[in-house]
Amino acid sequence: MIIESExxxxxxFLGKHPSRVIIPVLNEKxxxxxNGLPYSPKIIQNILNGITENITVEKEILDIVxxxxxxxxxxxxxxxK
Known part of the structure; x- marks a missing residue:
């Protein structure tokens, strides 16, 4: 679970709209x-706000950062130099 300080x-590092960076990377990987569909911005937002826990997506976010x-x-x- 992502906490506020994280x-x-x-x-x-990713800007005020991090889902714009995260979703393309998730899709690429x-x-x-x-349901076998790409993650929506709302779900990414819920993960970032600590509402939803998703270890796989959280790991990918940390890798991007x-x-x-x-x-x-x-x-x-x-x-x-």
Missing amino acids: KEIIVQ GVLNK ETKKNLKNHKKQVLS
């Missing part, structure tokens, strides 16, 4: 809901 960090964080750090190192 959501703030996620929004910091073939992560679908229990980690990738963005690593890219940001890499840019900082390369461009500060």
